[in-house]
Amino acid sequence: MRIKPAGDQAVTIEFGDTIDEAVSARVIALERSLKDDPVAGIAETVPTYRSLLVFYDPAILNGRDLKAILGERAETAPATDDARARHFAVPVCYQGADALDLADVAAERNIDPEEVIALHTSATYRVYMIGFAPGFAYLGGLPSALHTPRLAEPRQKVPAGAVGIGGAQAAINSLAGPSGWRYIGRTPLRLFDPARADPAFFQAGDILRFFAVSPDEMTALERRAAAGDVIVEAQAPW
Incomplete structure (x- = not known):
């Protein structure tokens, strides 16, 4: 220390x-x-x-x-996780335009895209910190089979909600902007909203899992989120 x-x-x-x-x-x-x-x-x-x-x-x-x-x-201070850790299930669309780098990650790891999704949704992730951009969530817990280097040349714009891989780390993009991470899906959850009492949705110590949704479900959830509905809530510990 x-x-x-x-x-x-x-x-x-x-x-x-x-x-x-x-x-x-x-x-x-x-x-x-x-x-x-x-x-x-x-x-x-x-x-x-x-x-x-x-x-x-x-x-x-x-x-x-x-x-x-x-x-x-x-x-x-007791250095252990306890019942105060918040748990979330986060919807992700891994199809179409939302799956920017899914095929490339699958090719890089020599597995099928479906296996990438299965591995990604099977893991439990920990929010280690919020940073880079307001609400941007850095996650630990990415399965080693999905560890993939970042892009050699960053994109100029990645949408908010994009779910990414950067080496051994995982992340959820909070605001649209440039990034060199590999993005395999996107969530309709709004990670940053200055109108909320707590603008950043996640905080360090939160625990989350991803689950796949279809493009139609993604569209419906985005409409609800835009209307101010709560689409993701804290759950009981798994």
Whole structure:
């Protein structure tokens, strides 16, 4: 564990150097501790794969005191997933224009497109962090048989909701924009909406699975989402 300054109003506490579920659990446990029992002067926390960035007001909280508090909390916060982890089933269309790179991923891995879909929907994924773009969800749990390098030349525009593969990582695109990830499907779920109380749909520590829907089901779900309907809700743990 390392605590380092990040400018004059933030510190970062690092728990490791790899993408690892146990490291992520410690990051999330510390963030939960700070939310459950707030410290005067802490303004915001940002979880990443291996660290927690903590912004604070130096007029209220001394940086040296903050480091001591974070060190103590990090040692005492329970680094395990519990019933508070949210679970989601996320619809994905793996057909037509939504399956930008499905055939290429199948060819790269020397399997059929149907097997790519079966593998992708069989796994349980963990949201490690939100970043790159507002609401963009970085996921762990991608089956090793689907680990595929990113594109040699990024696309200039990938639609919101595109479900991608980048090496050993999985992700869901939140906003339309450029990307070098391989996208094998798309979800109608809106990952970022500034009109919501919580603009980002997912948060670090969430658990999710994907399930396939047809193009007609995708269209119907998109219409519901555009109308403001809730199309994906937290479920009981699997």
